Amino acid sequence: MQFQLTTDFISQIEQLISVKDGKGLQELLHELHFADVAEILEELNSDDATYLIKLLESEITSEALMELDDDVREKILSRLSPKEIAEELQEMDTDDAADIVAELDDEIQQEVIEKIEDDLLAADIVELLNYDEDTAGALMAKELVKVKETWTVAGCVREMRRQAKNVTRVHSIYVTDKDGKLKGRLSLKDLLTAPEKAHISEVYIPKVDYVTVNTENEEVARIMHKYDLEAIPVIDEEGVLLGRITIDDIMDFIKDEAEKDYQMAAGISGDVEADDSIWQLTRARLPWLVLGLFGGLGSVYIMQGFEEALTQYPILFFFTPLIAAMAGNVGVQSSAIIVQGLANDNVKGSLFNRLIKEVGLALINGLALGLLVILFGTIVGQDQLVSITIAVSMLSVIIVAALVGTFVPIVLDKRGIDPAIATGPFITTSNDIFGIFLFFWISKIILHF
Amino acid sequence: MQFQLTTDFISQIEQLISVKDGKGLQELLHELHFADVAEILEELNSDDATYLIKLLESEITSEALMELDDDVREKILSRLSPKEIAEELQEMDTDDAADIVAELDDEIQQEVIEKIEDDLLAADIVELLNYDEDTAGALMAKELVKVKETWTVAGCVREMRRQAKNVTRVHSIYVTDKDGKLKGRLSLKDLLTAPEKAHISEVYIPKVDYVTVNTENEEVARIMHKYDLEAIPVIDEEGVLLGRITIDDIMDFIKDEAEKDYQMAAGISGDVEADDSIWQLTRARLPWLVLGLFGGLGSVYIMQGFEEALTQYPILFFFTPLIAAMAGNVGVQSSAIIVQGLANDNVKGSLFNRLIKEVGLALINGLALGLLVILFGTIVGQDQLVSITIAVSMLSVIIVAALVGTFVPIVLDKRGIDPAIATGPFITTSNDIFGIFLFFWISKIILHF
Known part of the structure; x- marks a missing residue:
């Protein structure tokens, strides 16, 4: 039953468009669901897609337009006249129509609205455009x-x-x-x-x-x-x-939010997709990498301060990626749980109880991992005191990282800042620096270098 | 209009339960929506919650039961007799009823089903239980x-x-x-x-x-x-x-999937929540930390192999957390985009084009970051050749990390494995090891140590 888009089918469409066989195209596509038409439009170049939009019934194309990726839609709309856009709007629900108008450049917004024949629809669109983004007013449809x-x-x-x-x-x-x-x-x-x-x-x-x-x-x-x-x-x-x-509008909203949080946690800002341009992807990714770079340079600076350990305990320097990884991983775990809990409104109880719980959790994890480090040290014949030093400082790093990962999002949330920005590179980077400093500082106390 | 749960209200309810004032409770709660009743149940201890379930109309409590966290519901159900459970099921839609029965221990499943008075409902539940989990059969309701x-x-x-x-x-x-x-x-x-x-x-x-x-x-x-x-x-x-x-069942499914992917990316397995027990949280988090630990120990081993650089170029060892962070961050970014793209079905085009794109992206990011490293070196008066070495090897690390982050999920997906496991600690850890090896190996070639 399901429509399956094949490259053959796309070639066939491109072929028909190239010879301007409108009738053939209408016959080929007239049974299709608008969501399938949207899939086809995404595969065509902008000129071909615009040709199809103009050719097919606006009852279908108006719905298909709504299903398109923002950038594909933008390209197609820029090739349509205000009158043609108005005709598409005429077939849309008011909320969709208002979204489309909002995406247009300011100059042609007015022109498009004037070309809408249905005065009631035009008034509805103008009303909807007036509500603040991210509010129920901007999300609602007038149809009921x-x-x-x-x-x-x-x-x-x-x-x-x-x-x-x-x-x-x-x-x-x-x-x-x-x-x-x-x-x-x-x-x-x-x-x-x-x-x-x-x-x-x-x-x-x-x-x-x-x-x-x-x-x-x-x-x-x-x-x-x-x-x-x-x-x-x-x-x-x-x-x-x-x-x-x-509900469908809310579903889109929930999906978008989840994807944005996920990207933020991975160090990507600005809601990009795999098929966006290299430039868009760079803009979304590079700033977080630069943040990581500064963090790394901070670590370099810290280690230079403990340079005297190089002669006596070079092994400590081999352990820095491990310490940084532990600090980062624990921080991301803690923050992810809290960010999700805040989003789902199930972070309850007092801050003190949460503190006890996080420290307990970090202690259990840290002790287990510390024992593994000591075991590893014994197997490779490492100095016992060095192994214990590494285990103890790693335990402290894990506890601090868990606390930072837990409380930074809570504090941000209390101040009305989206706690999701605290997951990912931000937590990782600060925990890297904290962790490495703490590691060398505790080692210095125990090993007296 | 919205119901707002206060601690005062909860105390009032607990007070009424402690004196077994059933009538007072019914009066207090009879206007409430089942979702609000569920919120109240979550705040009570299991005995009090069970008392309320038995007291209130099963029309309300059956719906409230469905809204509860799995573990809260499990505790309440274990305090109800098969007959009492059957009475709750009687008021539920078939899909919900089947979900509840599936959660029960095998021994009492049969007993509960036998106590259901409505034979048709019992038969529907038995039918629904027979379908494979994660299929439409197990998700559907018989009501239509x-x-x-x-x-x-x-x-x-x-x-x-x-x-x-x-x-x-x-x-x-x-x-x-x-x-x-x-x-x-x-x-x-x-x-x-x-x-x-x-x-x-x-x-x-x-x-x-x-x-x-x-x-x-x-x-x-x-x-x-x-x-x-x-x-x-x-x-x-x-x-x-x-x-x-x-649609509501599908919304729950989509939300759960998004949360699972997000947790997986953060190195948490098994769908836990902030208010789960320390033991549950440890089980979900420790395995990934152990993976990170082994990765870190792998880095220790690699660096020991390049020990001879310690005397001549100790600065290289100060840069390892930076290299590891870059490798990890780039890998997570690339994999997050691909995993999301695969989930949304918008990873299109040939593998070769994707390869070109990822390498291009990594080159741009790597060159920008490399220049910053050289700039930093110049400012702190670092040996020029060392700065260039670090920049070049970091660039290579970034390219490799981007390729690993992109292609591991694609390969997993092609083999029918959920690509989400490739984000987070798995990618970070392998990129850490790869990255540090590559860094020292390239440094060795350039600096001849």
């Missing part, structure tokens, strides 16, 4: 089915038939008072099972979760996930129903 | 609304009213032939707008996405995400409709 509490079930069904045409999926029917203020909700199921003559006010569910236009995306995601909602209504400060957010 | 193609719209609405009682949310109505084979679908919206006397065969949509019971979860998630589906029907090999998977 709403009924007044004074209506009868039969009247409601009639009205719904009219409204439902513009709404892709009816999740809930929202009930408002005469001023448009949200009062409750009704499911299609309830409507099907209610007596025809009943008034909505008798059958609706007065309990309804909602968010306001200023609620942040993260909070919207938390509420929808916690209460297993597939759509949530959005109201203004006065309680007037303005729009709704559906 | 289906109609036969021969029915009229009016008959269909009648039948639906009956079926819809058991289905929390009606996403789609599935249309089958007389043998139960999936033919197509119908939305509630379509049903509302179709003439009453029409036959379903005239109004249904024959195009419907589906998966089979053996489709893997990952593929289900991909299809539902790609085609923006909120529910997908599941069929057997013969095409008979068996169940459906809804």
Whole structure:
């Protein structure tokens, strides 16, 4: 059943485009789902893709456009006239249309909006553009089915038939008072099972979760996930129903956030993808490497301060990558758990308890690893005192690294900074420096060099 | 509007439980959403939580049980009798009920199933337990609304009213032939707008996405995400409709996968959380640290092989943490991008092109960082040749690390192994060892020690 994109199929399309065989293309593609059309567009060069967009029904292409990678879409849109863009917008849900307009250059935004024939849609887009990014207002769509509490079930069904045409999926029917203020909700199921003559006010569910236009995306995601909602209504400060957010938008948001956190932990900023340009990838990666470089140079400086150990205990210098790796790994582990816990809201209990737990955990890990180091030392016939020195200082390094990894994200979070920046290179680098200093300092105390 | 759990509220509940004031508790909690009840249960000790579960309506508690952390739920279930568990199951959707039964010890599974009064539910649970984990069969619920193609719209609405009682949310109505084979679908919206006397065969949509019971979860998630589906029907090999998977289950799956990948990248295995026990956390973290330890000991061994440099070029040994950090960071960056690209299916093009790109990227980054190293050397008055040696070998290390980080995940993926294990400590450790060897080897060639 599944559509499988092959290189043969792409060549066939490219061939048809090169001879401008519009009819052949329409026949070949008219049965395809918009998501499959999007996959094809991603494989074509921008001119060919633009040709297809202009050729196919805007009912399909408008949806396909939304599925494209931002940079592919940008290239195609730059090849369309304001009128052509407006035609695509006409077929979109208001939230998608507003997203597209927001991506356009400022100069042509106005022009595109003026070319939209449906005045209501144009007004909706302008309204949505006004809300702050990352808030429910910017995320919501204006399409929804709403009924007044004074209506009868039969009247409601009639009205719904009219409204439902513009709404892709009816999740809930929202009930408002005469001023448009949200009062409750009704499911299609309830409507099907209610007596025809009943008034909505008798059958609706007065309990309804909602968010306001200023609620942040993260909070919207938390509420929808916690209460297993597939759509949530959005109201203004006065309680007037303005729009709704559906689960697919939230899913995209959650996925994007998870990917961003993951990249941040790997030392990549700016939401890049494997097929982005070398320049984009360099911009996302180099700054973190430079941070690591400065950290490394810091270590060089620290070790120069302990140079006197070179003659008596050169072996210590062979252990620095191990110490740095341990400090880095433990720090990343601790921070990853905390960052995830903060995101899922399950970091509970007092800071003191967490401190005890982290130190306990680090002690167990550190002792186990320290024993392995001593065992290794015995096998290779290393001076016993040196082995013990390395084990003890490694244990201290692990404890400090765990504490840094745990508390830096917590402190950042308390100050309203995204704790995810504390995972990855940032923690690794600072733990490297701390760790190496601590290692040599403790060694110096024990070995008296 | 949002429920906010306070410590005062928890104390109040604990107080009421301690005096066994069931009526007071019911009054206090009867308005709460099950997700809020779940939050409360998480804060109580197991005995108190079990008391509440037994006290409150199983309509609420069954849903609350599903929201709990696995370990909290396990503790509560172990305090309930098979009959009490069966009563909770009775209120659950089949997929949730099957998940709960699967979590129980083998001995009492059978006992619990026998205590379920609804024979159909018991049979559904037994059926669902038979499917392989990680497949659509194990993920689906048996609840759905289906109609036969021969029915009229009016008959269909009648039948639906009956079926819809058991289905929390009606996403789609599935249309089958007389043998139960999936033919197509119908939305509630379509049903509302179709003439009453029409036959379903005239109004249904024959195009419907589906998966089979053996489709893997990952593929289900991909299809539902790609085609923006909120529910997908599941069929057997013969095409008979068996169940459906809804978007909320897939959302949980996607979230879990993202968290697992993120943890794996941070060197944590086994899906732990910040509030798990020290023992669970140690088990998840220590193995990766031991891997790092062996890597570090490998570096010790390598450096001992280049011991002769100690007298002439001790500075090289000060640079090892920097080299290791660079190798590790670049490797993690490259692997994170590729692992994410593989998960999102956007790693396209030939291996050779990817090779060129990665080498190009590593060259740009490596040259920039190398210049910084030389600049640093000049500032601190380091021997020019030594600076150049460090820069050149660091450049080589970066290129190799990028190649390892890119191609190890690709090779793993081609062999059907989850590439996510290649991010984090695994890549870092092997790149540390490679990197340090390469660094000293190239230095030896240039500096002739």
